[in-house]
Amino acid sequence: MVKPIHSADLAWNEQGYPVACAFDDVYFSNQDGLAETRYVFLNQNQLPQRWYNASVDHFTIAESGFGSGLNFLATWFMFDQLPQEHRPKQINFVSFEKFPLEKSDIAQTLAHWSELKPYAEQLIAHYPTILTQGCQRLVFANGAITLDLWFGDIHESLEQIPTPTSGLVDCWYLDGFAPSKNPDMWSQSLFDKMASLSKNQATLATFTAAGFVRRGLIEAGFSIEKAPGFGRKREMLHGHIERKSSYSTIAPWFYRHKAESLDDIAIIGAGLAGASLSYALSKRGIKHSVFESESSPATAASGNRQGAIYPLLNADQPTLSEFFISAFAYLNQTIHELSSQGHRIAFAQSGVLHLGYNEKAAKKLAKTAQAQWPETLIKPISAEQASDIAGLALEHSGLFYPQGLWATPADLVQAMLSQASASGYGCVQYQHQLTSWQTQEDGKIRLNFANQSSKIVSQLVLCNGHQITDIATCEKLPITPVRGQVTHLKSASPLSDLRTVLCYDGYLTPAHNHSHCIGATYQRGRLERDLSDDDTHKNLAALRNCITQAWTENLNVDDSQGRAAVRATVRDHLPLMGPVPNIDMLTHEYPQLNTQKSREAAPQLPLIENVYTISGLGARGVTSAPLLGELLACELSAETMPVSQKILDALHPARFWVRRLLRGQPATRD
Template sequence: MVNSIHPAEISWNEQGLPVANQFDDVYFSNDDGLAETRYVFLNKNGLPQRWASESFTDFVIAESGFGSGLNFLATWQMFNHMPQDQRPQHLHFISFEKYPLHKQDLIRTLDHWPELHTYAKQLHQKYPDIITQGCQRIIFEEGELTLDLWFGDIHESLQNMAQTETGLVDCWFLDGFAPSKNPEMWTQELFDLMAKFSKNNATLATFTAAGFVRRGLIQAGFNIQKAPGFGHKREMLQGRIEIPSIQSTAAPWFYRPTPKSDSDVVIIGAGLAGASLSYALSLRKIKHTIYEQAEQSASAASGNRQGAIYPLLQSTQSPINDFFCNAFNFNRRTLAHLLDQGYAIRHQWCGVLQLGYDEKSAHKLNKLEQVHWPEALLQHVDSQQASDILGQPVEHSGIFYPNAGWANPQDLVNALLTQSLNSGYATVHYQSQLQDWLSEDGQVKLTINGQPHDCQQLILANGHQVIDFSLTSVYPITPVRGQVTHIQTTAQTAALKTVLCYDGYLTPACQQTHCIGATYQRNQLSRELSAQDTRQNLEALAHCIQQPWTHDLQVDPSIGRAAIRATLRDHLPMMGPLVHIPSLIHQFAHIPQPELKANLHQVPLVKGVYLLAGLGARGVCSAPLLGEIMASEIAGTPYPISQSTLDALHPGRFWIRRLCRNQPITPF
């Protein structure tokens, strides 16, 4: 089943500071929590002296126990006060928290330190409204500071994290409640995992001097010394690991190489996928060029007027839940940031109502309702509640996503691209069609509009057209034609207050029209409007919801639109290095079927070429996180998703699964 996250249960002591009821322990020193943070975690990890004496492009801090975020805010303040030439270009702060504070408790706690108010306010604004298991990535300072909040047990989270080739962590804040109060966290397993994810010469500091903690860290490979403690505490521990045993978290067949250079990057496609990647690369100050065959951005599947934003969920623990919960939350934060920057993005966080309109869909939703989801994410509603939420009567029960909604995909794409172009790190060329490409001698050679171009890294983000080339044609991406219809607002439909999903979807009014759709026609590439498809959209609504308000709707013929989506059978996109399928088949075809898995090793990749494709009908929800993950891969920095979810996005996964099951790997 899906693991749920339980918020912290706290009370307040005489000093007005929070106490964790689960552990009967304070979150920080009653004397001066901020001074303790600076002494124990910053000073004893050699910060900021390490930044000034060494050249760090990226510096990664990992912390056991986010609590109120005090350690993070103190680090952020120190980072901001350092001259830019004496600090890392990018600071990445990873924190693990099993019992996250409620938002109101977070801000009440941080009010005790007025000097951190500016930082606390920003944290409060971006702190997740929906708490789900896994990583929640929050970006500050226009990309110079990244916070990854991993909600859940730290042992499970660390076991599920994706490693980089050179290790992950430069510095550990070993915090949390006292070992005597919280022995389940302070384990040899944790110390060993810390060593596994440490870079060369990673440092460590912790407020405790407990003997079993010192011995456990030494056993894991850290050189540990005692140091004077803060305040009334006599001693604390600090240490370093000189040559850690860095272990890959990915199976060899899911290998993802870190590019030797993050320069000279080319993106094909200026839709949601390409624009999201461009935005994420710009935040990392990585120069790149976008080629788009149309005259403008978002001209294909990303060009609809209203796209629903809500997560795809399953009733069992799966990478789909991990990916889409995180993608949904990341989308909300990205959109909020762009709006704060002044971009006009038509949208409404009006909620999404999904109805069980027939026996099959009702059964599916009933299974989903058995899972303990956060109410901020998903709520079960009966037909009367559904009618009240929608603003018009419906005869079905269903589920409601209160923080979901819709956005104009084209507005979102244009905002992402404009932000990238304004950064100076992106260049875009329209009416530029990629006709062919070839990877050889460490370069990717492109033919665009008949002219040769070279690059180091090529990312194919051009929708269903990613399969138009010889080495990608075997990938199981299916083009699906979808036509949306726009209907004129009536007195009845004007009352609609939320996005409605059934065997189709209907949006609230925008500019006196509603978007209704969409048809689903496999391997159909025509973008001509069809009167039959218009009828199908209208009939689907009337059939699924048999109420007077769903009949006699008037079509606005000037707005209808058809586009081609790129879909995959497992409902997850492809993101990552391109596997050379002919070589894969050649390598493994001769191995007897029962021995395939035993002989499986690193699969052949096409050097410098990546796929960012197959976003399907949920692209407006998933694209910003996909771009962030892809940019993390190119930059060689921590991923915002688990290793298992990363594997589930791997472009070679369909063939790899067959090999792991000892099944033939014939082309799809």
């Protein structure tokens, strides 16, 4: 069940600072909130001294209570003052907030500190407007600063953060409202979980010196000392982890392995998946090559003129919904980021309107609407409202995604590849059809291409859509090819008045370059890409059958007619992201997992060494690809993951076999 998120109820005191009405407490010191942050959290955690001569690539800070973002901005500001050779390559700031502030409240609060203005403006521009439970990753400074905002109860969120046995957090900002005002947060379970997520020598600091907080942190495994407090506060606490417990959220049967060497990575396929990974790797300074079998990028399903983009929501499947909401937000951020860098991407935040075109569709939409989604994400509308939004007469009510959009996928692909190439870390080689590979004794992989060339790489990532099953070791992956054909319509009155994407038993886009897209057919197992007149008629018939208005009758097919492509689909509507399993070993040697004893004794999942995939994106590849690329880049470099462990497990390429083993069934593909 989807849990709602409620924004903070604020009042403003005489100093113009926010006060949380629910806790009757200020968000920071009335004397000087920025000075308090620098003294309590930065100085007492020994920042930036710990960075200055550190040789770490990335450093993770976790914070209990994001509030206005003041602690985050103060940290970013300090990071920016250091020369690059004396700071980590990347800071990952992980923050938890049960009652997030609205964007306008953050802007009003941060206006008090002019030195933070350029940083505050970027935070406000990127700050989520869709507030739902889960994590949303915000990227700043071309990837040098990432902010993971976890909305919801901190106790639940900490349970779900993917954590390796080595730990996750280098430094804790134990913030939030005073223990006397918000005792539910300052609990032993919180302190214990902080210790579980900590790396060796992780530090912490907090403004409070409450005795039960000190005792609880010590019991959890921290060494704690008192220090003079800020301003009128007499004392505060700081310390470091002393007893590191063995803890991981990653079950052996969903094992994922960090790449041992990242000197050269090969990505097969220059579509949405491959381009997204290339873009994510380039921001981390990781060298890689993209190998594409065709002579240009986005020649397969990524090449349609316009894609309808909105998150897939299902009130009965919160993991699926949470993933697509996070992916949708990350895609929006990526498009705006690339556009600001000068790349031309055709898109429009036109909204997406789902119509209840028959009784079955109406019931499905009504069920979706029953969940407590925020109106910034989705809202029910009447037929009259639907007509007003669309700019054309409609006879059905429906659901409206106000932040939905259409975009040209090929533009997005080209922008990501161009940006990766401009960074100096990525390159694309066309007309390179992978035919086979061999793992060498040193663990590196030799790639063989149809043009008789070869390449030695450290990791191989397969992003080649449905063609992944043409490769012998991947032929059993649960990918089904589905042919889809879209039809292009000439834009003429009254169709040219359409202002939003319409979804029915198909979809129709607003005009772009004097043309609209309708589609798409869905034909399992078919691989041909020639245009079919019969499919054109099916697309037109679907529109006219679902919307019986006069404007649907006089439609003219554009000279280009349309486009056919083959999608790679997975039956649970989630893509595959992560290491490729050794399916022979998994099906013949891996034990059952249906008892507590068997799970406790389970070995690590057998994997094909140094081989990964992003595949099975289906009809929602534009929405999911950028986040999937970011996730795999995090996995390869052992960084903090901006999704829950449940989502990560739900994306694992071995999940279908593992689910059968957990049910006590043979690990054969069902």
